[in-house]
Amino acid sequence: MIPTLGELMYPANARFAVLMYHSIAFPENGREKHLSCPPPLFERHMRYLHSSGYSALSLTDIFDRLAHGKEIPEKTVSITLDDGFEDNYEHAYPVLRRYQIPATIFLISGWIGKTNAWMTGHQGVVRRMLTWRQIREMQSGGIEFGAHTVSHPRLSGLDDSAATSEILASKQDLEAGLNREVRHFAYPYGDWSDSVRDKVRKAGFVTASGTRPGFNNPATDRFELRRIDIRGTDSMRRFRQKVLFGTNDGGWPLPLRYYGERFFKKIRGRA
Ligand SMILES: [Zn+2]
Numbered sequence: 001m002i003p004t005l006g007e008l009m010y011p012a013n014a015r016f017a018v019l020m021y022h023s024i025a026f027p028e029n030g031r032e033k034h035l036s037c038p039p040p041l042f043e044r045h046m047r048y049l050h051s052s053g054y055s056a057l058s059l060t061d062i063f064d065r066l067a068h069g070k071e072i073p074e075k076t077v078s079i080t081l082d083d084g085f086e087d088n089y090e091h092a093y094p095v096l097r098r099y100q101i102p103a104t105i106f107l108i109s110g111w112i113g114k115t116n117a118w119m120t121g122h123q124g125v126v127r128r129m130l131t132w133r134q135i136r137e138m139q140s141g142g143i144e145f146g147a148h149t150v151s152h153p154r155l156s157g158l159d160d161s162a163a164t165s166e167i168l169a170s171k172q173d174l175e176a177g178l179n180r181e182v183r184h185f186a187y188p189y190g191d192w193s194d195s196v197r198d199k200v201r202k203a204g205f206v207t208a209s210g211t212r213p214g215f216n217n218p219a220t221d222r223f224e225l226r227r228i229d230i231r232g233t234d235s236m237r238r239f240r241q242k243v244l245f246g247t248n249d250g251g252w253p254l255p256l257r258y259y260g261e262r263f264f265k266k267i268r269g270r271a
Contacts, residue, residue, distance in 0.1 A: 015217040016062055016076035017246050018209060020227040022083055024091040027232055028125045035123070037232040039091040045230065045239055049077060050099040054243070058102035058144050059184050063206055066218055077243060079103040080209060080227065082148060082186055084112065084135075086128040093138055106148035106186040106209075107135070109173040118152045132177055139178055146184030147171050147205070156193040163196055168203045183207070197223045215246040 027036040037045075049056055055073035057065075059080070065072055079096070081088050084107040096103050111118065113131045120126055135145065147170040149155070155163050167185070174182045183206040187196070190211025200208045200223055207222045214226035229248050230239065242248065 014072055015215040016072055016078060017215055017243055018078045018080055018225055018227040019230050020211065021081045021230050023085040023087055023127060025087040031123050032125055033233050034231045037230065041232060042092060043095050044236060046095050046099045046101055048236065048240065050101065056101040059104050059207055060144055081105045083108060084130045086130050086134065089130055089134040089138060093141065093143065097141060102142055102144065104144045104146050104184055106146045107174060108148045108150065108152050109170040110150040145174060145178060145182060146186060147174055147182050148186045149188055152188045154189055154191045155187060155196045156191050164199050167199050171203055213246065213248040
């Protein structure tokens with residue numbers, strides 16, 4: 001869960017952070033707070049990346065560069081939004097266009113044009129999902145779409161044929177609707193097993209994103225991409241720290257904290 005010193009020390013021109021958002025909307029209750037980022041805060045996040053020297057690249061751009069042995073710019077980030085909420089079109093898309101920031105939206109193919117019925121039991125708020133019309137318009141505007149299964153199950157709990165069908169059918173359905181190859185996958189709930197990862201690879205995806213935090217680099221397993229969980233409750237200070245250190249807790253990375261505390265203990269011991 002914690003980035004190692006080796007990962008943090010990986011040359012800055014060869015590592016990248018993938019940020020994970022879900023709904024871009026004001027949370028309607030406490031349980032929604034971690035999934036819903038208020039639109040004004042999302043705007044501040046994107047403005048900060050735009051004005052602070054970050055290079056925002058799409059996942060496809062990053063992996064094309066890696067495949068051709070090209071360098072990745074320093075301070076590279078990639079924006080991802082999971083599930084395909086309609087508010088991504090209303091609130092995220094205009095901001096992304098304004099700052100020329102590419103993004104990947106991971107769609108649940110079976111819920112397109114419907115509501116978030118798979119989650120209302122625990123979130124308690126009904127939210128609309130993107131329609132095909134909105135998806136196609138965003139694709140023309142430079143947004144990239146990835147697959148997030150057909151129905152958002154925990155893949156490691158399914159038998160082989162059910163898991164294969166969730167993975168493969170979502171790719172095929174999206175490719176038919178988008179008329180474009182779908183190269184990126186995200187595991188629902190960040191849940192995967194070795195056999196799930198193999199199925200995603202065999203289905204023909206180029207990457208698969210999980211929810212483990214940390215930076216990625218050319219040595220990171222492409223089917224276990226790390227992502228930083230950006231929450232609607234994060235202050236700007238916390239957001240800056242998360243992106244800078246590649247962690248979810250927004251503070252100094254634990255290895256540095258560990259050595260820092262040992263150092264101060266030593267000093268105190270001598271005093
Ligand atoms: Zn999801």
